[in-house]
Amino acid sequence: MNEEDQDRQLDALFAQARSLRPDTSAAEFAFETRLLARLRAREETTSTQGLWAMVSWRLLPFFAVCVVGLTLWQSEIDSETDDAATIAGLNNPVAADLWSN
Amino acid sequence: MVSAKSSPPDEQLVDAALSGDDQAFAELASRHKSRVFGVASRFARDAAELEDICQDVFVQAYFKLRQYRRDSPFEHWLLRITTHKCYDYLRKRRRSGSVISVDAMLESGYEPSAPQAPAPHPDLERLHAALAQLSPKERLVITLLELEERSVQEIADLTGWSAGNVKVRAFRARAALRKLMENKK
Numbered sequence: 001m002n003e004e005d006q007d008r009q010l011d012a013l014f015a016q017a018r019s020l021r022p023d024t025s026a027a028e029f030a031f032e033t034r035l036l037a038r039l040r041a042r043e044e045t046t047s048t049q050g051l052w053a054m055v056s057w058r059l060l061p062f063f064a065v066c067v068v069g070l071t072l073w074q075s076e077i078d079s080e081t082d083d084a085a086t087i088a089g090l091n092n093p094v095a096a097d098l099w100s101n
Numbered sequence: 102m103v104s105a106k107s108s109p110p111d112e113q114l115v116d117a118a119l120s121g122d123d124q125a126f127a128e129l130a131s132r133h134k135s136r137v138f139g140v141a142s143r144f145a146r147d148a149a150e151l152e153d154i155c156q157d158v159f160v161q162a163y164f165k166l167r168q169y170r171r172d173s174p175f176e177h178w179l180l181r182i183t184t185h186k187c188y189d190y191l192r193k194r195r196r197s198g199s200v201i202s203v204d205a206m207l208e209s210g211y212e213p214s215a216p217q218a219p220a221p222h223p224d225l226e227r228l229h230a231a232l233a234q235l236s237p238k239e240r241l242v243i244t245l246l247e248l249e250e251r252s253v254q255e256i257a258d259l260t261g262w263s264a265g266n267v268k269v270r271a272f273r274a275r276a277a278l279r280k281l282m283e284n285k286k
């Protein structure tokens with residue numbers, strides 16, 4: 001069969017397929033009701049997620065201040081620990097000996 | 102709430118839906134669902150997939166209603182969304198590897214596209230099975246062109262591809278279909 005014949009056959013099949021549109025009336029029945037139910041469910045999820053996102057963004061400065069505060073407090077503790085260790089080392093004759101050598 | 106008796110124009114329903122009237126959007130869905138179902142049924146494999154595609158179309162329309170610019174009828178805008186959703190489903194199907202050979206489809210009693218399809222005709226079954234073998238882009242173009250009888254320009258508007266691109270894809274799709282149908286003989 002040549003290309004022209006195949007094209008003619010294809011066109012005939014397309015015409016046949018066009019005339020036999022699937023009946024979707026059963027699928028369409030009460031579609032609006034199902035759609036609205038889904039939209040409501042989705043809106044509830046979206047609003048919960050949106051609320052959480054909004055709260056987390058609003059709390060961001062607070063968290064940032066907490067992190068900075070904790071970092072400063074930690075460095076303060078570290079420096080105090082270092083001083084105490086130095087003093088303790090100098091009062092210890094063995095350590096002081098090692099230090100001078 | 103918008104009264105169904107007065108049958109207001111689509112634009113008025115869009116305004117009402119945008120101001121939070123869900124019944125107005127339900128009315129829009131009721132008006133245009135047949136067109137959406139009609140197009141989607143050319144691509145869906147079964148009733149469940151058809152329902153999924155159509156729901157996705159209207160859910161997207163609902164959440165993107167503000168983007169409807171009113172430079173074309175509401176139905177055109179909705180059909181553009183429908184076209185893109187159908188294309189997404191074709192791509193998803195191809196990615197998931199659920200495309201099987203024409204022979205395997207016919208042997209397994211393949212049911213062409215949608216629910217309650219008319220009595221199967223052997224040649225039509227062969228056509229539908231061959232269509233299912235095409236790439237998503239080719240399938241979309243040839244279906245819109247030959248089964249939905251859309252013009253090249255209309256397909257270009259619906260898909261966002263250039264008219265030249267649509268023509269090339271239609272040509273390739275036809276060549277691929279000829280080959281698939283020939284192999285099946």
